[in-house]
Amino acid sequence: MRKMHKGGITVFTVLSLALVVGCLLALLEGTRSYELKHMASLKSQAAIESSFARYNSGLWEKYRLLGNNIDQIKSIAEQCAGSGYVEKGLGTNFLMLKLKDVELLEYTLLTDGEGAAYINAVSAYMEENILFETAKTIYNQYEAIKDLIENHSSDGTEIESAIKSLEEVEKKARGGTQRSPLETIQKLQKTQLLELVVEDTDALSALEYDLDEAVSYRELKEGKKSCIEENDWLDRVFLQQYLLTYLTDYTNQISNRGLNYELEYLIGGKNNDIENLREVVNQLLLIREAANLAYLFSDVEKCQVAETLAWALAGATANAAIVEVVKIGLLVAWAFGESVLDVRALLLDYKIPIIKSKETWTLGIESLDQIGSQYLVAKDCKNGISYKTYLGVLLLFQREKELAGRAMDIQEIALLKEDGSVRFDQLVVRAKMRMVYECAPIFYVFGEASSQEQLRQIVMEKTYGYY
Numbered sequence: 001m002r003k004m005h006k007g008g009i010t011v012f013t014v015l016s017l018a019l020v021v022g023c024l025l026a027l028l029e030g031t032r033s034y035e036l037k038h039m040a041s042l043k044s045q046a047a048i049e050s051s052f053a054r055y056n057s058g059l060w061e062k063y064r065l066l067g068n069n070i071d072q073i074k075s076i077a078e079q080c081a082g083s084g085y086v087e088k089g090l091g092t093n094f095l096m097l098k099l100k101d102v103e104l105l106e107y108t109l110l111t112d113g114e115g116a117a118y119i120n121a122v123s124a125y126m127e128e129n130i131l132f133e134t135a136k137t138i139y140n141q142y143e144a145i146k147d148l149i150e151n152h153s154s155d156g157t158e159i160e161s162a163i164k165s166l167e168e169v170e171k172k173a174r175g176g177t178q179r180s181p182l183e184t185i186q187k188l189q190k191t192q193l194l195e196l197v198v199e200d201t202d203a204l205s206a207l208e209y210d211l212d213e214a215v216s217y218r219e220l221k222e223g224k225k226s227c228i229e230e231n232d233w234l235d236r237v238f239l240q241q242y243l244l245t246y247l248t249d250y251t252n253q254i255s256n257r258g259l260n261y262e263l264e265y266l267i268g269g270k271n272n273d274i275e276n277l278r279e280v281v282n283q284l285l286l287i288r289e290a291a292n293l294a295y296l297f298s299d300v301e302k303c304q305v306a307e308t309l310a311w312a313l314a315g316a317t318a319n320a321a322i323v324e325v326v327k328i329g330l331l332v333a334w335a336f337g338e339s340v341l342d343v344r345a346l347l348l349d350y351k352i353p354i355i356k357s358k359e360t361w362t363l364g365i366e367s368l369d370q371i372g373s374q375y376l377v378a379k380d381c382k383n384g385i386s387y388k389t390y391l392g393v394l395l396l397f398q399r400e401k402e403l404a405g406r407a408m409d410i411q412e413i414a415l416l417k418e419d420g421s422v423r424f425d426q427l428v429v430r431a432k433m434r435m436v437y438e439c440a441p442i443f444y445v446f447g448e449a450s451s452q453e454q455l456r457q458i459v460m461e462k463t464y465g466y467y
Contacts, residue, residue: 036097036439037458044435044460047081047102052464056427058419063246063411064125066466067110067427070221074433078102081435098438100457106225106432108465111215111425113228115404119239120229121429124467126238135237142396145287145354152290152297154332159186162329165322166313180313181368182326185333188340188372193285194278197343199375205253205260205273215412216405220425231400240395243407244388250277251349251387258413263391266406267398281343283394288339288352289332295356296331305365306330330365337371338363341378348377351384360384430465 051073055066082099108117163182188196195201211217247262248254259265261273267283268276296302310327341362342352353360362378363371370376395403408424415422437458 036437039097040435040437040458040460043081043097044433044462045464047077047435048431048433048462048464050080051076051431051433052428052466055466056419056422058415058422059411059427062415065110065121067121067424067429070107070109070426070428073107073428073431074102074104077433077435081437096439097458099435100438101434101436103434103436104224104431105434105461106463107223107428108226108228108430109221109223109425110427110429111220111408112223112226114401115408116228116231116401117223117226117429118404118408118424119231119235119400121467122242123231123235123238126242130238130241132234135234135241138237138241138392139233139396141354142393145291145393146397148290148294148354149287152294153286154289154293154335156186156189156332158325158332159189159329162326162333165325165329168322181365182329182333184369184372185336189336191372192278194274194281196372197281197285197340197347199344204277207259208272209258209413211271211409214409215424216402216409222425223428236396236400239400239403239407240392243395243403244392247407247410249388249391250280250347256417258410258417262410262414263388263395265410266403267391267394269402269406280391280394283397284343284346284390285336285339287390287393288342289335291354292335292338292342292356293332295361296335299358301358302334302361302365303327303331306334309365333368334363334365337368338378340371341376344375345378345380346387346390349387350378350380351382351386352378352390353381353384429467430463432461432463435460435462 052066052068054072054076055068059065059067078099081102110118110121159182163180163186166180166182198204243263243266247266248257248260249263250261253260259273259276261276264273264276264280268279270276270279296306307323307327310323310330314322314326338356338361345352360379360381363376367376412422412424437460438455439458440455
């Protein structure tokens with residue numbers, strides 16, 4: 001028969017065991033607390049990224065820009081951050097982390113900063129698609145044309161002075177004077193220049209669009225504590241190249257848009273295609289006239305031709321000063337005449353060099369009288385630049401924020417043809433969120449209060465954006 005032994009435990013042993021258990025429970029709860037913070041951070045990051053993942057598909061597919069509706073940002077984050085922690089029938093969930101609240105602390109809308117946020121978004125996309133050296137070359141081209149305009153542009157006073165001088169000569173001359181082409185050019189300068197350079201005005205687009213609710217005209221919503229980077233010359237080039245890539249123009253039209261001449265709208269800002277094209281034509285004539293005048297002054301032979309004609313027109317007085325005035329007027333008129341031919345060629349999608357040469361010059365001074373009656377066109381030059389490239393130069397002359405506003409006008413108008421609800425001032429491009437979670441202790445130590453009384457919060461702040 002086995003002998004039974006009695007056992008016992010001392011108070012000290014009980015207390016020691018309780019202390020060990022308490023330490024183990026505290027260790028488990030501390031480990032759980034660390035994991036709760038880690039999981040809250042992961043879940044919060046996933047939630048804010050998910051809220052930006054549901055971007056406006058039309059904006060991306062058509063224009064390669066990203067933006068999500070502000071009304072969806074918070075709800076998507078709540079759905080993502082509030083799911084997946086407390087599930088039934090899958091065993092014990094020791095984390096038991098519950099989402100209490102999601103708050104949108106800061107956000108930037110696509111239209112914030114008077115278009116600066118839009119420019120930042122465009123730059124972020126374009127810096128992956130254009131080399132710095134290419135951008136610098138484009139900007140240098142713009143600077144060169146800008147210098148040409150500043151140093152060689154004409155306001156027409158030279159022609160006016162030449163005509164007055166010839167009128168004085170005619171009064172004094174006994175046998176009259178040779179007929180001058182200056183009056184012809186002066187009359188042409190005062191006509192509608194669009195009709196002068198377009199052969200068939202009936203073929204022009206007659207589209208108009210009500211701009212009252214466009215981005216540049218309506219009162220826009222603003223972001224909360226919006227953070228926007230400053231724009232520099234590189235951003236200007238990125239914006240210019242982006243617009244040349246994604247918008248239409250006179251030589252490259254796409255149907256089912258608000259306006260057919262979209263790039264021209266960026267320059268003209270009018271609500272119809274014809275007036276926008278008219279403004280572009282006027283500016284192109286100024287550029288070409290300055291460039292052509294610069295060339296004429298550098299060409300000794302053509303200067304001699306103009307001087308010979310000036311002596312023929314005003315030489316009766318034998319006054320060299322009057323002859324010089326007439327000569328300058330003739331050169332300005334000649335430069336304008338060649339410019340008309342240039343713009344006609346550009347609208348036909350020919351290429352015209354910035355500065356011409358003997359080989360690329362088209363108009364003879366004797367043909368100035370024929371410009372209004374015949375549709376003469378400048379020579380096509382393979383090494384020249386196209387109408388769209390000249391538009392790019394004009395875009396660089398525009399104020400950045402005004403240009404960004406008009407770009408958003410035209411893009412929103414085009415998107416409204418497909419999605420009647422899109423508004424650029426409701427599209428978020430960057431946001432900062434605060435997510436608050438609640439959790440109760442599981443591993444109690446020596447009769448701690450109930451879990452409801454011991455609820456504690458974990459707060460996470462996350463920032464995310466498309467650029």
